[in-house]
Each structure stands twice: as C-alpha cells, then as structure tokens.
C-alpha cells in the first residue's frame with residue numbers, strides 16, 4: 001500500500017499516520033521529520049535545506065523530491081505525511097513510483113473547519129525551560145502558564161497567534177487545493193472528518209484505506 005495523507009496543519013495527520021504505520025506495518029515518511037534529521041545530521045542535503053530554512057524560504061521541490069526518492073526505491077509500503085504539497089511534487093512522486101514499479105493507492109484528506117484549526121494551532125505553547133509542548137485549548141497545563149514537568153514558564157510563538165495562523169491556513173489552502181484536485185481526477189481521494197476523539201478519527205482513517 002502507498003498511502004498519502006493530506007490535510008491542513010493542525011489536522012492531526014502526524015499522530016494518525018504514526019498509528020496507521022504501526023497498525024498496517026507500513027513505513028511512515030514525514031518530510032518534516034526527514035528534513036530535520038538531515039539538517040541535524042549535517043548531511044549535504046541537510047546543509048542545502050538549511051540554507052533555505054534559515055532564510056525563511058520553503059525548501060524547493062527538487063530537494064524534497066531527492067530526499068524522498070531514496071526512500072521509495074524498494075517499492076515497499078509507505079504512508080506519506082506532508083508530501084506532496086505541490087503539483088510538481090505530485091508529478092515527481094508519480095514518476096518515482098512508476099520507476100519503482102508501483103503507484104499511489106489511496107489519498108486520504110483530513111477535513112477540519114478553519115476556525116477549529118485556528119483554535120487548535122493558536123493554543124500551542126512550549127515550556128521555556130524544558131521545551132515540553134502544550135496546547136492551551138486541548139492539552140493545558142494544570143496551573144495556567146506553568147509547565148507541569150519543570151515549573152517553567154510557557155511561551156507562545158508569534159506565528160501561533162490567531163491572525164498568523166489564519167494566514168498560514170490560507171497559504172496552505174492555496175498551495176494544496178490543486179494537489180487535491182490532481183488526485184481527485186484519479187478517483188483515489190477519500191475525505192474523512194478529522195474532528196473527534198483520536199480513536200474515532202483513527203477508525204475513519206482505517207476504514208478509508210481498507
């Protein structure tokens with residue numbers, strides 16, 4: 001099985017992808033995690049990617065595609081999370097899979113209303129002491145503003161402010177809508193309601209890839 005998970009930031013794809021990978025014995029490929037690993041490992045690709053990230057630019061398609069191609073060579077089952085994000089990436093993925101003698105089997109789109117995403121994403125906070133992640137709306141600390149683990153102060157990033165989150169969601173939509181259309185034409189897309197308890201959403205995801 002080659003499964004693609006699409007959906008806006010904050011939709012919970014990463015958590016569900018990890019669980020699906022375990023349940024179905026598939027490799028979970030997160031381009032975000034791979035990029036971070038390349039950068040912290042100081043590889044050639046990591047250095048190249050870091051140049052873009054340090055400038056606040058998106059890492060170009062060729063770099064991402066080069067990174068992912070290595071993982072697709074053997075044609076085994078994968079869950080792609082955070083990729084493809086552009087039509088060029090989707091086309092390059094099709095090409096790489098064809099070379100490996102395989103194809104995309106299913107694309108699952110995680111649907112969540114924008115205001116729910118704003119609530120989730122603008123709730124994100126991190127302990128300034130031990131870096132533990134919190135969500136003030138879905139996973140708040142016991143004492144407001146204070147880390148449960150070390151007593152440190154919780155801080156929010158400027159780009160997690162509601163207006164910045166709305167802008168990020170708009171950019172995501174503009175970028176990804178064509179990718180969703182690209183796959184809709186192939187009849188491989190299933191949409192799931194990604195609001196609900198983790199188990200509920202997982203149930204819908206598992207049914208969508210059956």
Ligand SMILES: [Zn+2]
Nearest residue numbers: 127130147150
């Ligand atoms: Zn802490």
